[in-house]
Amino acid sequence: MCCKKYFYDKFIEIINQWKEDEIAAISILVYSNETYVYKGIKNFFEISIGYIQKDDKYDSDDVKGLKVILNAEEDDETAEIILEFLVSNGVKNIGSEDFEKSYDENMNYIGKGPNGYYEVLNMIAETARDLQLHGIVNKKFGKIPIIIHDLEYSWYSEEATILANSNNEAKEFIEYFREKFEVMHCTEHRSGISRK
Helix, strand or coil: CCHHHHHHHHHHHHHCCCCCCCEEEEEEEEEECCCCCECCECCCEEEEEEEEECCCCCCHHHCEEEEEEECCCCCCHHHHHHHHHHHHCCCCCCCCCCHHHCECCCCCECCCCCCCHHHHHHHHHHHHHHHHHCCHHHHHHCCCCEEEECCCCCHHHHHHHHHHCCCCCCHHHHHHHHHHHHHCCCCEEECCEEEC
16 A cells, blocks of 8 residues: 555544544654664654644644654554655665764764655655645645654654645744744754754
């Protein structure tokens, strides 16, 4: 089965179950969880979807209606589909990470997570973009963003969120987190540019 089609159908199935009013954003967590091992592969993936209501902030603590789609249990259909997707895309040493290549000379993180994570993240972002482009989200909730993130809202999460919202649905979210990171004096690496 096509990985994107599988997640597209899963996301629609879950979204259609939400009855709450004033949903302001959809939150999709794509996380390489160091405690998850699937068929001997460490750092396997966790994928879940939930929503943020209008009175809440964009932080992951405010996500409601959380539904886990993948958590790497043995013989899990979703884990198998992810694994097939990565193998078919030529990803080697899934779950491993070269830490020496993950930081620049100023110790800014420039990595893309463990092998396979970036590919999965972008596949999910493309799937979310299809939900936006096909009007699935707009028809049910209006023009709201789909936020794609890990636990730390890394540079590649921002990149994935922008990809998922090609009609600029995530503009307010992106501005919110860029400002938050600046206030926290975090170092962020995006598109080869470090920002403090």
